[in-house]
Amino acid sequence: MMVRKEEKSLLDRFIVWREKHISQNQFILILSLVVGVLSALAAFALKHLIHFIQHLLTGNFDAHTFNWLYLVYPVIGIFITGLFIRKIVRDDISHGVTKVLYAISCRRGKIRRHNSWSSLIASGITIGFGGSVGAESPIVMTGSAIGSNLGSFFKMEKKVMMLLIGCGAAGAVSGIFKAPIAGLVFTLEVLMLDLTMSSLLPLLISSVTAATLSYILTGTEAMFEFHMENAFDLARVPHVMMLGVVCGLVSLYFTHVTTAIEKQFKKLNNPYYKLAIGGTILSVLIFLFPPLYGEGYDTITELINGSSQNIILDNSLFYGHAGFIMIYMFFIILFKAVASTVTNCGGGCGGIFAPSLFLGCVTGFLFASLCNRFGIGVPVSDQNFALFGMAAIMSGVFHAPLTGVFLIAELTGGYELFLPLMIVSVCSYLTVRVFDKNNIYAVRLAQRGELITHHKDQAVLTILKVEDVIEKDFIKVSPEMNLGDLTSVVAKGKRNIFPVVNSGNVLVGIIHLDDIRHIMFRQELYNRYNVATLMREVPERLSIEEPMEAVMRKFEETGAWNLPVEDTAGEYIGFISKSAIFTAYRKTLLEFTSD
Numbered sequence: 001m002m003v004r005k006e007e008k009s010l011l012d013r014f015i016v017w018r019e020k021h022i023s024q025n026q027f028i029l030i031l032s033l034v035v036g037v038l039s040a041l042a043a044f045a046l047k048h049l050i051h052f053i054q055h056l057l058t059g060n061f062d063a064h065t066f067n068w069l070y071l072v073y074p075v076i077g078i079f080i081t082g083l084f085i086r087k088i089v090r091d092d093i094s095h096g097v098t099k100v101l102y103a104i105s106c107r108r109g110k111i112r113r114h115n116s117w118s119s120l121i122a123s124g125i126t127i128g129f130g131g132s133v134g135a136e137s138p139i140v141m142t143g144s145a146i147g148s149n150l151g152s153f154f155k156m157e158k159k160v161m162m163l164l165i166g167c168g169a170a171g172a173v174s175g176i177f178k179a180p181i182a183g184l185v186f187t188l189e190v191l192m193l194d195l196t197m198s199s200l201l202p203l204l205i206s207s208v209t210a211a212t213l214s215y216i217l218t219g220t221e222a223m224f225e226f227h228m229e230n231a232f233d234l235a236r237v238p239h240v241m242m243l244g245v246v247c248g249l250v251s252l253y254f255t256h257v258t259t260a261i262e263k264q265f266k267k268l269n270n271p272y273y274k275l276a277i278g279g280t281i282l283s284v285l286i287f288l289f290p291p292l293y294g295e296g297y298d299t300i301t302e303l304i305n306g307s308s309q310n311i312i313l314d315n316s317l318f319y320g321h322a323g324f325i326m327i328y329m330f331f332i333i334l335f336k337a338v339a340s341t342v343t344n345c346g347g348g349c350g351g352i353f354a355p356s357l358f359l360g361c362v363t364g365f366l367f368a369s370l371c372n373r374f375g376i377g378v379p380v381s382d383q384n385f386a387l388f389g390m391a392a393i394m395s396g397v398f399h400a401p402l403t404g405v406f407l408i409a410e411l412t413g414g415y416e417l418f419l420p421l422m423i424v425s426v427c428s429y430l431t432v433r434v435f436d437k438n439n440i441y442a443v444r445l446a447q448r449g450e451l452i453t454h455h456k457d458q459a460v461l462t463i464l465k466v467e468d469v470i471e472k473d474f475i476k477v478s479p480e481m482n483l484g485d486l487t488s489v490v491a492k493g494k495r496n497i498f499p500v501v502n503s504g505n506v507l508v509g510i511i512h513l514d515d516i517r518h519i520m521f522r523q524e525l526y527n528r529y530n531v532a533t534l535m536r537e538v539p540e541r542l543s544i545e546e547p548m549e550a551v552m553r554k555f556e557e558t559g560a561w562n563l564p565v566e567d568t569a570g571e572y573i574g575f576i577s578k579s580a581i582f583t584a585y586r587k588t589l590l591e592f593t594s595d
Contacts, residue, residue: 015155025198028160032167032202036209036595039143039171043210046120046142047176053128054294066317070130070287074343075127075279081122082271082347089118094344096141096351100169100191103148109161110152117146122349129294130286132339136176137351143172145232149351163199163353166191167206175210177223182403183207183500189400190439226298226412230381232420239380239421240424243367243390243452245425249434250333250363254356255440258338265345278346285339289316289332292339296358303365303386304412312362326373329366333359352440357390357411364389391421393430399432399439400423406453464548469584470565474576476501477531479508483519484526486511486534490528497562499572507564507572509535541566542576551576 018027029088061067085093091112093099096119103111104154123138147168151161165394166187174183268274286292291299291312302311313319318328340355368385370379386410404425411417475493475499489498496513509532516534519525539558542551542565555565555578565573 005581007147018154023281024160028156028163028202029205029476030149031054031154031156031164032417033206033209034191035143035150035164035167036171036174036206037213039206040145040170040210040213040217041117042120042142042146042173043139046124046139047218049120049124050127050135050294054276054424055548055583057129060435061281061315064285066319067290067315068287070290070315071283072294072403073133074130074282074286074293075275077126077131078275078279078346078348079579080124080129081131081349082275084122084125085118085347085349086271089114089122091118092124093138093141093349096137097190100144100165101140103144103165109148109165110157111141111165113145113149113249115141116149117142117334119145119349123351126295126348127249130282131348131350132282132286132292132294132296132336132355133343133348134295134349134352134354134357135350136353138171138349139172140169140351143168143170145537147171147495149315155200163171163202166199167202168550169263170203171210171405174207175214177221177407177411178211178213178218179407181206182410183210183277185402185406186400189403190398192425200571207284207297215514222413224301224304224412226383226387228384228416230384232384232417233380233433234486235567236380236420237423239368239371239377239385240423243364243385243388244424245431246367247360247363247389247392247424248396248428248431250359252357253396253437254337254359254397255432255436258341258352258440260344261338261341271347272564274345280349281342284341285335285497286408288317289328289335291332291358292336293411295354297354300361300386302388303361304383326437329369332362333366336362352397353394356393358473360390360393361386362389363393366478380544384417384420387412388420393422395425396428398478399429399436401429420422425522430434464584465506465552465583466542466544466546466565466576467574469580470544470574471577471580474499474575476572477511478502479530479535481518481533482527483529483534485521486516486531487520487526490516490520497575499564499575500531501572504562507541508565510538511535521565538564544568544573548581552581555581562579 022030036353057069057073061069061270083090091114095114098110099115117140119141123133127135144165145168147166148161149162156164157551169191170183170187172183174180175185177183184203187203188255207345237299265274265278268277299312312332313325313328318324336355336359342352342354343350365382365386367389370384371380372382374428389406391404395401398404401422402425405418405421408421411416414421474495475489475498477489477498479500479502483487486498490513498511498513499507500509500511502505511531511534515536519529539560540554540563542554542563544565545565551563561579562575562577564575567573
């Protein structure tokens with residue numbers, strides 16, 4: 001205990017020293033540099049953990065025949081991950097980016113400490129053993145947790161905490177993909193942090209630092225080596241636009257299948273039932289379609305480099321049957337969403353970055369192959385369209401066209417294809433937006449009114465919480481009080497509203513001073529009336545957990561100036577007034593928009 005007090009004292013002295021000698025903006029830049037370094041190291045550790053486990057388990061597999069171990073490894077991986085999460089972490093660490101969005105919107109930028117390492121270990125085990133998910137969402141969660149906890153350690157304010165979360169996410173994406181621009185753009189598009197002069201530099205520092213350290217640790221080559229053999233020309237623009245629409249529809253399929261399967265698994269309370277069902281489905285799918293094993297990056301590398309497409313049949317029951325290759329690819333597209341979702345629902349841990357890239361690559365390659373086989377328009381390049389498909393699915397699933405464009409360009413070095421990448425990304429995004437307003441990460445929070453957006457008014461209402469504006473200095477009265485007792489209470493009070501609560505602290509009505517002003521000084525009436533006969537009904541009640549947007553809607557519908565607040569058990573807490581909300585709104589808006 002003494003050591004902790006001494007450490008606290010040292011930290012407090014450092015904070016005082018820092019405030020005198022290092023400005024706030026300078027210190028934020030230092031922290032963003034540290035976050036970039038730590039995020040890159042975490043990304044490096046996760047990638048090597050995955051590759052080590054995969055090589056250990058599948059390094060000696062014979063590509064010319066099927067392998068029964070594909071039926072075993074995924075179940076073992078999910079089982080170990082599930083035990084790790086339930087027995088050691090004891091917290092839900094799935095849907096990493098959704099958790100980050102929730103922390104920004106509803107937890108004032110605070111992320112639990114264990115998220116700095118728990119997602120890394122859990123996803124490494126899951127993916128290494130064949131879970132059909134990606135490492136990117138867990139590493140975004142890890143980087144964001146690093147930023148959040150650094151900010152919390154140095155007692156930074158809420159706005160800085162949110163910025164450091166963004167720095168961690170940008171550093172994580174930049175570090176794992178060696179894509180600094182994509183890291184920055186991802187933070188702006190997916191995490192929906194606003195780009196201001198005060199936020200741009202820290203985000204850039206984290207991204208560039210993480211990418212540079214990744215270059216030092218793993219080399220300067222692009223993650224997917226791509227050599228463009230067929231230059232793009234304008235005659236292929238119609239094909240690119242059609243691919244964008246197709247990928248938009250595939251993105252919708254991926255999102256809705258994911259959501260539907262998750263709903264079904266939520267009905268199962270026993271984790272071992274989830275493991276049995278999810279593990280069985282995943283193992284069978286991987287056994288039939290080995291490219292679904294793990295992240296699928298080996299398949300992407302082969303397809304965009306012009307290797308024989310038949311390589312996708314390796315390790316499967318269909319090896320040597322090249323005539324079925326297109327049907328085989330179609331089924332891979334069909335079942336990838338299922339494999340990814342049951343991995344997480346069964347107890348595993350992983351993200352949908354890699355599944356989106358994999359799905360896009362196979363979709364683009366299959367689309368180009370079909371166009372060429374059936375003579376639809378001019379001949380197109382399979383490799384180029386595999387690249388376009390990756391950008392399109394990324395844009396459609398995440399509602400992030402800029403992230404799709406820059407990520408694929410940086411991942412492959414395919415900068416000469418910027419125009420078609422932009423076209424296909426925009427077409428995919430616009431197709432998806434016709435049907436879905438929110439991306440796969442944000443839809444859960446949007447349904448609960450907990451999603452922060454670039455819309456300033458909406459963002460401020462999301463950040464504001466009911467507990468921040470509750471006023472509790474109202475004197476409570478009981479229904480049994482007579483008018484005389486009520487008059488004595490009114491004389492002591494400073495409010496013109498008095499909540500009427502029963503013995504269980506449940507609000508049964510309210511007394512307005514204006515309702516009793518004409519009789520409160522007539523002593524002959526003191527025993528004739530009691531509070532129960534004088535009180536009026538409550539026009540509307542608010543819950544402590546209610547989003548501020550719903551609160552404002554109730555104020556608008558009732559025309560009230562004050563509304564009571566109850567806790568989750570239905571007990572009275574206090575009142576919220578319009579004036580308190582307006583004051584808090586203005587203060588938050590100034591904090592949110594100040595540069």
